[in-house]
Amino acid sequence: MDNDTNPSYRIMVAVEDHELRRVAVAGLRAAGFCVSAPTDGDAAMMLAESFSPDVVVVDSYLFAPDGRPLHERLRDSSEQYLICITNEGQFRLRTSVIQSGADDAMSAPIHAEELAARCYALLRRPRQMRQRVETPMSSTIVLGPLVIDLGRREVRVDDEEIQTTRIEFSLLEQLCRRPTEVCTRDDLLDAVWGPKWVGDTHVVDVHLSNLRRKLDKGAPGIKVIHTVRGVGFRLANDVTDALELSPAMHSLS
Template sequence: MDHDSTITHRILIAVSDADLRRVSVAGLRASGFCVSAPTDGDAAVMLVESFSPDVVIVDSVLMSPCGRPLHERMRECSEQYLLCITDAGDDRLRTAVLHAGADDAISSPVHPDELAARCHALLRRPRQLHARPDGHVASVLVLGPLTIDLGRREVAVEDEEVQTTRIEFSLLEQLCRRPTEVCTRDELLDSVWGPKWVGDSHVVDVHLSNLRRKLDKAAPGTKVIHTVRGVGFRLANDVTDVLEVAPTPFAFA
């Protein structure tokens, strides 16, 4: 399959190390990828389907909610390219993840430029991926009462359409990509305004306050966005309770 260079390819990366996640996400975005980086097992498995990534990057030490290695669970539930990150010098594990279905494996420490290059190399391989009408992603995230159409950039809560600005939509999209996590103001600023933006982080609160008013007007009985004082924002329980389908907590091997 000849991948159209005009398409923004989508990467889902699930790793346990916060510094590795931050550096990898920044490097992949700088290379032109659209990136989602959940750290929760339920969210990672859910986003494989709803985020429709082209490449899934998984830390080999992460476990799925059912207690199995997350990379094995990802291989079972998706046909996307799968790249595993393994510990340095662990040749046996690197071989094992390849036998388990991974398309590529890379040892830590990981350089973001090499990670991006390996993703580009995978995308050059002739594999049939999900069709994209008109070269665009038409992915729809449905989280309980909240529906966000990433392709059409439309939002609805309790089936009531909500008109959003570009920034409001982008902020909500970032929260939905990490549905069970708290997004800090700095993370939202970096994702929506860009790493070179300079200004008061209070701008995040202003736009999310405006978005809240719109969501509350559309569905007065449903809370969509929750503020975590001193930290940032996350999706409210009214939205995330739908994710609680597996009682086994996310764990590391």
């Protein structure tokens, strides 16, 4: 599996159950995929456009903002490969979601290696309608005044470039991939340092504190990162308020 997986492939995992999400995300990252993991329908709809995933793994019981099942809403609005996860034993529901447009279906509990194999099996199929730039991470996330160029690894706030270290950029990128959610320290450690990291979670606070100082100096009138005491970190309202107006990611050539 490791020899075949292209690390530029992006997977979005949209499930509510924490343990299911943890297993899926850890397994897909271990297989070499780039993974984003929103936990609600609002963030999933936005990231389906901004993250430009190649495969979407979605909980059959997660709903879009308009009240429809999320997998149906995603199928209507995109040509990304879609794997739907149902509860154990619900073969009729698995049949139904495939008939309604899902490319594959699995029942929980899932096995991470099987999920990764199914994702790669879908990616081996030609999909006539997919229009995707294959340059790894050649995209820009635009969230109001905050602009993250993933290809060039550049950060701009209110058109002011902010110099960041590799870890600072990666932490900010993770917050942007889950713009409507709080990222715990453990979430950020797993995403940036890897699931095998052994050490004090305070390292996250240190790097984010340094990043905040740079952001405040470069754009003093805009708050980018907000601390949720006892939980973790999220993007501040100065950034997320723009999501309702113009959430977008522009592919670069």
